[in-house]
Amino acid sequence: MTNLSTFLGATALLALGAGAAIADPAVIFDLGGKFDKSFNESAFTGAQRWAEETGGTYAEFELTAEPQREQAIRRFAEQGYNPIIMVGFMSATPLGEIAPDYPDTKFVIVDAVVEQPNVRSVVFNEHEGSYLVGLLAGLASESGTVGFVGGMDIPLIRKFGCGYAQGVKAANADATVIANFTGTTPAAWNDPARGAELALAQIGQGADVVYAAAGATGVGVLQTAADQDIKSIGVDSNQNYLHPGEVLTSMIKRVDNAVYDAMTAGEAVETGVQVMGVANEGVGFALDEFNQDLITPEMKTAVDEAAAQIASGALQVHDYTADESCPALTF
């Protein structure tokens, strides 16, 4: 192997052929990878939409290790990419340290707030969207018991679960919400079999609507719910089409719009905190031809009313991450 090192060292002197066009945007996907059927994929969809509409090109990187967060941000910044978009809250601390080193580059972070003059922080009110689908679940449930399947037990997913439980309780104060998490390693985001088991267990406890906020694990939850003939709720993207007539609705989080908007604005992207809630259609519930028969006019009226109240500020949904407690659910 000493021979190998010498050989490699000699080759290392050769110039690197990869260059970059000036001021293309760059996207850094989080550890789940861009095809996670959920959060990262939504960002990828937004980036692709921008590329198709404008004919532009963008650089991308899928993280595989923690130290690469800083590495990818620095490499893209030094190559002149602008703006640099990263999705995922774990990049907040590295970005906060690095952003001042590249004052002429604009950064966009999704799902976290970084207080720097050249950073746009896009955060979503997932609790509001989850409240709306929780309300629908509470109204649709006949047994008075509904389920929640989270991915990894992290504050963000508790925020989903807490909003959901509040919505359920708003529809039926006596309802029971069963909350389970898939696992304690990142494998929890991609474990449909375990998702199916948890859904079955919840059905066994009487749940007749289950909400999956678990990335690709949710595919197994939705499948089991369809097989067992109960209702399910999708997450992040509109997943109603997966099992037409069986998926009650989906909690939509428009990460794609956040990425698309940032790319469209380009280097002129406005910095500061941008909150995407029910009011500006950053989150919401999905209603289309696949679930229109499941949502009765009464349910539609109730959920539209709640959405209007949330948008106007008349109805405040409690955010778990604000004080790390939930009035409607204990984790």
Place this chain on the structure above:
Amino acid sequence: MDKMPRWADILLVPLISLILAAAISALVILAIGENPWNALKIMVTGALGSTYAWGYTLYYATNFIFTGLAVALANHARLFNIGAEGQAAIGGLGVALVALYLPWPHWTLALLGATAAAALFGAAWAAIPAFLQAKRGSHIVITTIMFNFIAAALLNYLLVGPLKPSGTMETATAPFPPSTHLPSFQDMFSTADTPLFRGTPANVTFFVAVLLCVLVWLLIWKTRLGYEIRAFGFSEGAARYAGIGATKIIMVTMLISGGLAGLMAINNTMGEAERLILNAVEGAGFIGIAVALMGRSHPLGVFLAAILFGFLYQGGAELSLWTSIPREMVVVIQALVIMFTGALDNMVRMPLERLFARRTRSTPLAPPGPTLHPPGRMAPPSTPAAE
């Protein structure tokens, strides 16, 4: 009687295996429509071509040295420690507690304290599987892998609840105080005019890892304990007959092995992240198994194999940064290297041995006469030199 000269065993076999792995990787890269030569150039330049590149390669290598040594040492006692992943994670907990809750006046003292805590926590995590193996015969492979999941669950609980500063989304502890920050290669080697290793995570821990390679070598081959460990590994029955206590060897070996794995935390948690992150180990414990296999459980081999894997990690990152080769393909390349150097070792070794055997047979070096051979093994045919 060695079938091959030592240099062929140590250098030629891995080198040929590597070339085979590289050739197949090149075919795979070709099949997805990319230029393999260009890919190799990017990997080599990106991982070895500048101090920046070395700063990442050596950082990853440092992680793999710790876990590789942990697995290698246990291998000598024929204990297969798959639990380096969990032991390193718990080592991180030790480092975090020491760095966050004790006041440290200077990084050197903090390093000593963190080293002790990381080793202690890692060893403690290995102690229970070791005890179950020694006293109850519960297989160490099963128990250590189970303990990986328990470690993950424990850290998940702590980093979502008690250890997480409130009001943040990140599943991590608060940043460690500045007095515990270890000097990075950038701090150590840069001069005012020429910044070296800029922004890279490699830090002083690398030298701790190198020192440990030497210490582990001394332990295995120069101490009575090392002799007992090896004797136990070769034949448990014979070791018992010679008065070596199985319980003691299993316990002590696993405690040291767990401690070595735990020490990885001073590199990734204290040296790089400067806070404890959920899933900080990121599979390095499992890579350690490949590193130990490839390094043939020798500290020098572990060191070189760790550098190779550091190269693959950093080169792979550069590859996905500057080409459209997806990250899954990088995993394929890493898997090919592991397969050829570990699992398919004999595919290269046996033809080579035959080749060398034929050459030595035609030119005998030793004079004819009685030679020592292990019982039960045939003496090589002493054909005359005439050919």
